[in-house]
Amino acid sequence: MFSLCFRGQPLFKVASVPPGDGHSKISNVYINNTHCMDDDDFYDRNLALFEEEMDTRPKVSSLLSRLANYTNLTQGAKEHEEAESIGEKKKPSKMGTFMGVYLPCLQNIFGVILFLRLTWVVGTAGVLQALCIVFVCCCCTMLTAISMSAIATNGVVPAGGSYFMISRSLGPEFGGAVGLCFYLGTTFAGSMYILGAIEILLLYIVPKAAVFHGDGGAMLNNMRLYGSICLLLMSLLVFVGVKYVNKLASVFLACVIISIISIYVGGLVSAFKEPHFPVCMLGNRTINGHYVNQTTDLWGHFCQSRDLNATCDEYFTNNQFSQIQGIPGLASGIITENLWSSYLIKGAVVEKSSLSSVQASHPASIQLPYVFVDITTSFTLLVGIFFPSVTGIMAGSNRSGDLKDAQRSIPIGTIFAILTTSIVYLSSVVLFGACIDGVVLRDKFGDSVGGELVVGTLAWPTPWVIVIGSFFSTCGAGLQSLTGAPRLLQAIAKDNIIPFLRVFGHSKPNGEPTWALLLTALIAELGILIASLDMVAPILTMFFLMCYLFVNLACALQTLLRTPNWRPRAQQPKPLLYLTCFCCSPQRVRWSFDDVSEVEQFRKGVKASELQWELWSFYTKIGSEEIYLCRALAKMAAAFFYVVMFAFIAEQLSVIAPLNP
Template sequence: MMFRKPSNAGENITKEATPLTDEEIEMSDDEEPAGDSKFDLYEEEFHTRPPMANIFNKLAQYTGGIEPTSGETKKLKEKSSNKLGTILGVYFPCLQNIFGVLFFLRLVWIIGVSGTALGFVIVFVCCCSTMLTVLSMSAIATNGKVPAGGSYFMISRSLGPEFGGTVGILFYFGTTVAAAMYIIGAIEVMLKYIVPKASLFGPIELDENIMFNNTRVYGVILLCIMMSCVFIGIKFVSKFSTISLACVLCSILCVYIGIFVANPSRSLRVCMLGDRLLNRSVVLDKEANNTFRCTKDINGPLYKLYCRNGTKDLNDEACKYFKENNVTEFPAIPGFYRPLLKDGFFQNYYTTKGSLYGEPGKEPHLDKGQSPSVSDIYISFTILIGIFFPSVTGIMAGSNRSGDLANPQFSIPLGSIAACATTSFVYLSAVIFFSATVEHTVLRDKFGGSVGEGLIVAKLAWPNEWVILIGSFLSTVGAGLQSLTGAPRLLQAIAQDNVIPFLEVFKVTTKRGEPLRAQALTFFISFLGVLIASIDSIAPLITMFFLMCYGFVNLATALNGFLQEPSWRPRFKYYHWTTSLLGLILCIALMFVSSWYYALVAIALAGGIYKYIEYRGATKEWGDATRGFQMSAAKKAILQLGDKPVHTKNWRPQILILINLDETCTKMSHPKLIDFCSQLKAGRGLTIVGTVIEGELGDKKSDSIIAKETLNRAIRDKQIKGLSEIVVASNVIEAIKILCQTSGLGNLRHNCVMVSFPEEWANDKSHIKWKQFMATLRVCQASDLAVLVPKGIDQFPYRKSKKQSANVPSDGPVEMTGTVDMWCIVHDGGLLLLLAHLLIRARAWGKCELRVFVVASEKDNTITLKKEVIRFVYDLRINAQVEVVELDQADISAYAFQRTMDLNMRKKILEDMNLRTVDTKREFQAILDKHHVAAGELTMMTNINDTSPDLPFSPLPTINVDVHENQPTEKTEETVLDEDNHPDENKESMNSHISKLKSSNTEQTLILTPDSTPLQNQRSVTFAAPTLDLNNARGDMAPEKINEFTFSPGAMHGLKQTKTGRRMHSAVRLNEMIRSRSSNASLILVNLPGPSKNESSDYNYMQYVETLTDGLARVLFVRGTGKEVITAFAE
């Protein structure tokens, strides 16, 4: 039996794998519930919803993250009995990573230069930041099953793909650079303390550059050896980590034993000249078998070094300093001594590079053995924080092994907190013990020159310094191996999540499951880090990466805890969102305190990665806290907006785009509507792209999903800030009404509707296109919505996109030049002017100039009006040329007369002649195109007598219309065709004319006379009657007295008295006026006439609009609501 959850057809948004998979589930015979009568009630549900027993079974087997293959599943079952517990799985790995090289190489020096009090503060602040982060991490780790993937998985699933990808990259860089730091530390231990004679470029004491070059060479060699171990496989690294962990624990134990057994008799003795600690090598008397002689004896090594035989040396500055100061000999590690702790409690020795500790401004004598008292770097409180912080990182080592833990929700919090508490105690107690056990002047000896180039911690340890030297070297190498092993897998996890597309190449693994490509990149980055060759320089960089990572962990917990999402139910209760917020603040503060310029670089890098992921389109949906925060903020903002009317200054075009899709719901009819809307994005308004699917919701569910993905893809391609909306209904017009009325929420809803003009409406025999268009206009008018109607949308410029979809055209212009002409005829609240201004700011129209034409009547003072308009445009801060155009009240032209007759006769005659729509348009369009003026008369003529294969029958009657002016007429009672009357009353008379017209197979002429009697066997049609009623017209002139090529002024007057005539006359006159001035304009914006309340006049309305734009390439009709949307005032 097969159960299947309905798949989301067309939806390619990548989602995290879940146990409730939408793939088919095969059920065994014993699992089938079909035969069980207890489930009969839900038998139909089993086709889409499996039984709960099966779901719980899959939940128990779910590992999360990336689903394993069948082979990997078998291996997981074999390993299930070998899962790690809290101690071995979390506690010890965290200890190994936290106790790194800095504990052995830098902690003593930090205490010495900062003093006990400030040293304690430095360690305490760093430990607090990690402890607060561990608490936050524990809350996240216990909020659901923790699958394989570790800390990156937890962070990314808590903060979302943008933050997750950003933190993942920073965490990867931090781990990779930390590997370089461990290698540099291992080389420093080897060259300075284990094998000093291995230097390739001379004694390392002479010049720091010699040490740097040696570190680079040996560091690269060690890196290659360690990467070879990593290439061998993780098993080898795991075995070596056991040895490394034992070395770490043994070294720490020996140090603490050494603290308690330290006494002056076990300690080396050091020599100080004045306040300057001397290098042990200059105090040894080589002539007496390297006997330690810290005296001013003239035969001693110090006198010979500072004051050689001869008068010249006696006057030397070094010799003077030697004679003026006493020489002191004392044990370097006298043992625990309270006065020692008290003396160095508040002292600090912050200084510049090359300066003496405690003696600023005085020149040291490095050639006289004073290097232990000289600073090799600039020292400050902030610098010391940056150097020390990497020594407390590594708290996520346990969570990184979440896939190997038997109970991650129990082990990760307990083990991580225990490890953090243990290391914090060790570090804080070490500050006290080191300050009370070692002389402070010796603590400031960074490289142990005063004790014979030895490691101070090693000299303190019991039983021998070699325990610490070997242990610190191996532990450092082990930590580096852990970083080199974990970093590539972290990068592979990021690549497999596919949140950063260009990292996709790094998700490939070998047959053994090793991420070889990621390892190669890790090797290269670590190689660059090794070239830095200085722990003090590389440590602050690592500090930034880890602090950013820890800060985001605290941010995730703070957001989840504050929002209290229903899904936020962590088992770990010892946290609060305020503690997480404190951890976040502390991490940010430490970043800027340690190095503000590194902090800015890290934040800029994180911001760049975040915006890149956002730009490329993060398709992951993980139910993260960021989304919850956005929902809460959106809800609060919408509720605060309420139902208050939007102020004019805050008004912006928020557009609902109505787009038609094909039957497959994959292609849009006019995709350039979205291009055009994107060119209005300077308005910063909301965009909703909506479409209607005809049918029942149950039957069209899959189509609606495909349609939504089609619209979303177009929105992403055009990079507009918008949403998609799909309505499924059996009646398209009703669905359009629903879409226009219900889209949006509260005040965050559309105030404009954009719909394309039905270009081929006259060829639509079913009249569906233009009826839907008229229905849209009416619902917008009733809903108080503005309407934007681009005409000729396919000729509008388009926006190039890097990710161009197949259903988006790439033809047409990209940028326009010339002018954008705005024709203001009626007041629309300034919407026309605002849209023109926004278009000019777009790249596609940016090279165009804006021209404003204001249409005035003869009664208006055009000069004054032009000044007022110019002033108004200036006050609006809009650059535009202004021109006032006067529309005179001249008598109707023959052109307007004939267009009106075309409108009246079109439906009555040619449709009844059974002509196809395309032929209908051809016949009467010819009346408009073939006209000429000669000898004071305007003649318009068309001939359709020729036989055409496209016509339904042939030959057809000839209709010749010649119009002459100045014909004598008499006033008669006029009855005219009007769109508000009922033209159907004329149908009977008209049908009689049509029937006679159809009955003839020869060339015929129809003459319409006042008595409506058709005259046969003539070659022209004469519109000469003083009245135009085709059914019951009366006139005083007989047909024989009328010139058949004329119409009278009375006829014109009668035509102008009808709404049809007046509107057609207005459309023609405006069209002539616009074409005379804006025929070459790139775009024309004009007011859209309002539709009539009488739906029977919709056909006429479409003719008016068609006439108004006759001969114009690109037109944007705009119909505002009349409310002000633009203002020149500040209040």
């Protein structure tokens, strides 16, 4: 039976037509006695002749109400929140493209890498290669989003998130492979966000809160200690209830937007008024601002005593001190110096090539107050570190059950979110290269400018806008990762694709995945114990690239084989399918630290064993480029083999343990 409602009161009833008699079923929000609208919902809609006009002509009050109730939780988390609220009886209204897909994708894509590592990537790779890194990563996610659009338009989109959408469209084998990669990537993303938040806290907000003091492993131990505490608190918050995470979603989104706007405003203001961030230079070497405040301090660091006839460092004796402006501004023309790359090995001093100096006969001692490079850099390493900043494109598909028209909202919202973030990243690369000096860009932790966050030196009106905004945004992203990952594991376990994961399908009476949350916290703790954002980011890159490779490969196979159940409305041209798989497969190669750095270390004269010298002579005979290409091809073949093998194992397991109905 159906009833026609007006202001919440049924006017008359219409008998439902039994299925199978050839009559079409009436579909209208006004002809359903379970969805009678109350007075507020009725008056929020305009008077329209057709139902479609109600979605295209919303009132301002309706839009403001939805912004106030914005949430970025995955499908399923929302239902658990409603189960916890006993008094809440009204079902939440369906969301459109902007609130349901576009904003969640924006919040998940913009992350910790933008605030902590993008300036360092620009300074190390140069503006040209940094643009290439950003463009390649954004193309990879854009092509994956096109594959997701094909999946979303292949029949009815089921509720339950991206895993259900992929597994029901492509089959349980590919769905399980994508789901596990997506779960591990989301879990390590939580570790990366927590490490980023702790790095901001200990380096830029409360440096005195460090428990361990000294160089080297002291900072890593501080990261492990505070990261474990933060992970425990976040896990308890998720365990208590996701409704608290939901209430903070709009706050975290506002922090991200305000921080990005302050960067652009600061870049424009720097064209008229340069921010005062002086950098001390000795010859062409950068001096650490933490240790040097006066000339007498410099003398004490470089000489054995404070006497005038004391023995001093050779480089200190032959070169003069100077001071440069760390933020020359948009109109300074500094971008011409920042166009080219400056890859360095671990332990090298950050130098400014345009300044003249008299080189010393021996390398700089790590005990001197210079700004040193903490990691050997290469192009592939920078791609591996930057790639997590373009992930998060599945945030819209995770809310498939909350969307009015998922087939329309998921493709449009995801693609427009990727376009928006790509424009922001590409313009940020140019902005950083045009406003900030190269030595400051290559200074990862801002030691040359007195320990300030490098991107914060460009912000307007104060660096604290970026510091506070990035801290809260990374905390929010970590909470969302710990909220979404257990529910994804629970969905995979309930499908019984892998039998030994069945125990993680159990939950509390209200649906909270307790065991899955415990496993997620343990895996995230492994990432916390690594204690380095630069080490965790490539691991995260591997899982997401495998996830995207599974999605693209499955769509390509379904299209090329012309399977009967694969008829998406958003068709992909065959050249685009080949390009999609090609963009993910080469990046699947491990972003190892030794691909380019081995050759560079030998060229710099770093001490090596006899076996390494034999390898070096072998390199010089046939060429390092050929060796690198062979290694890359071998890793690509191994990656493709793992993909096929995992899909085959999942298929055999599904035969042994069939899916639950």
